[in-house]
Amino acid sequence: MTVVDTPPPRLPVRGKPAATDGSWGGVSPMLTRLAAEHATGVLVRERGTLYLAEGRVAHAESPLTPGLDLLLTAHGTLEAEVWRDAVARADDRHGAAHLLLDGGHLTEGALELCHLGALYDAAYFALAPSSTPGRFRYGIAHRLGPVLPVPVADLERETLRRRELLRRIWPDARPDSAPLVRTYATAAPKLTPRQHTLLERIDGVRTAPDLARELGRQAFHTLVDVRRLAAAGLVAPRDAPGPADGGPTPTLTEQLAYTTDPHITLLKRLRDALEAL
Amino acid sequence: MPGIDECLLEAMRLPGARGAALVDWTSGLALGTVGESPGSDHETTAAEAAELARLAAEHGAFASAEDPDGERPPVEDLIVSNRDSYHLLRFVDTSFDSSVFLHLWLTRTEGNLALARIRLGEMAERLVLG
Known part of the structure; x- marks a missing residue:
């Protein structure tokens, strides 16, 4: 199998304010x-x-x-x-x-x-x-x-x-705030020790800001790692609460939402990436 | 106990120093800059240097074998030379979580790479330990 390990995209350079006449009001x-x-x-x-x-x-x-x-x-x-x-x-x-x-x-x-x-x-x-x-x-x-x-x-x-x-790392912003779940990629890139520590704590309940607090790391740095893990197909936002134990049998859609089948997760990542473009 | 600005000004006193910066390599943000910068643009230089630092820090081949859990910077410094200058990047080892390095730009004719490397290491240590 060919392992495709694309490097993360280049760091963007800040845009200069168009003029110094005080008209800059891009954020607030x-x-x-x-x-x-x-x-x-x-x-x-x-x-x-x-x-x-x-x-x-x-x-x-x-x-x-x-x-x-x-x-x-x-x-x-x-x-x-x-x-x-x-x-x-x-x-x-x-x-x-x-x-x-x-x-x-x-x-x-x-x-x-x-x-x-x-x-x-x-x-x-x-x-x-x-x-x-x-x-x-x-x-x-x-x-x-x-x-x-x-x-x-x-x-x-x-x-x-x-x-x-x-946005350049991974255009979908949902992993920034949603509870995170682990997914399984067929050709996952090699992770850094920091990403490993983060990945080990992902449990379907905690969000990226929760994990940042727990690890004593800056939240934005954690978002960078989370989006890179999402781009690698190792982490995804949890869309809906998981089926409760002893509850009704999950429907096919629900089963697909939590599938770990590598082919289906790959297709879903492609779909998500296309939708987010 | 120097602050960021004093630390950068001290680096500028090294022979051949043209510019210095303290950069966060996860975001590419320059936390402090003094002197000149290639292309006269500290922000672009910081983002490009951060790219290089991140690549070196994240590839196992360059990491020290002593700290497998990745709490400390795996690389000590990076040296890039070209026909007219040297770039020296020194990772700062902090007791809190961070990802910063000192970047020193030296002219090739006046710069002393060996001296600068030792001094920049001492400055990085003093910056956080006093």
Whole structure:
């Protein structure tokens, strides 16, 4: 059998904003306006929250991504107690970040690196298209205090670039949010150790963001792995709840939905890919 | 204890340094850049360097045999040379989950590859460990 192991597609390069006249508003016109007026406060959107400091994004949080606290404590970089203590002692003059650095618990480089990772990660979800308008409250700052604020235009362009990156790997976005099931491909590519760890935890219940939190990994990095596994035919979104034990005999359609027959799964992947184009 | 910018500025003090960046190789995002970049475009350079880093990091042939579970970067550094310059990519080993490397661009006439490789390794370590 010929093993076809196509490499994942190239990383996209960010599109430059068409002009610098302030007309750039590709992701959120409200955010663009707040950046232009150098606003400070918190923008609450459907899938996440952005903290602005003088028009730049100082922090981002989303229920779909592990926060900075989880990223730092999951692999033992920081004790959970040290984090809680710093957040509890933080005030307007000294944010929790400042206290962690002063206490020698973290280096500035490690904090900046992890913080930027968490910020871009949460912003990707916070800036996703939403069905409800965002709300902005002026004057609120995050307890962490300033670390490395990011210009709004950079964040928006990176978010669009990340959407394009995922689309190029596998155009179907359902594996990003649905519970995942394992499927069996005839000619699966060799997996990286990280993908193995992820694949072992896929159980038909947990979603990609659940797995990211559990593994203490950035959610977007997990989406990249999940879409690559989906493209390889090893993972699929679970469309409907599985037939319960002792329930009625599954219909043919239901049986087909959960089949592990390699020929049928291949045909289904082809169909899904064609539909998603 | 240097931050990202201080670390990149320190790399720029190496002989022959033209540009430096800290790049995430899963997404291709440049977390910090200083100096010049080939084609004067740090973002494109970061995405292309990330591609190279990911290929090296994901192929078993280049991996160290000491860490089979893949928690640490499997590769230490990558060196690319052409007729007028060197590119040095150093993977940063963090205690939290990440996928970043330092990218240093050196002119061939003034750059000292052996020195740069040792110094960049030290800077990568200091960046996260202090």
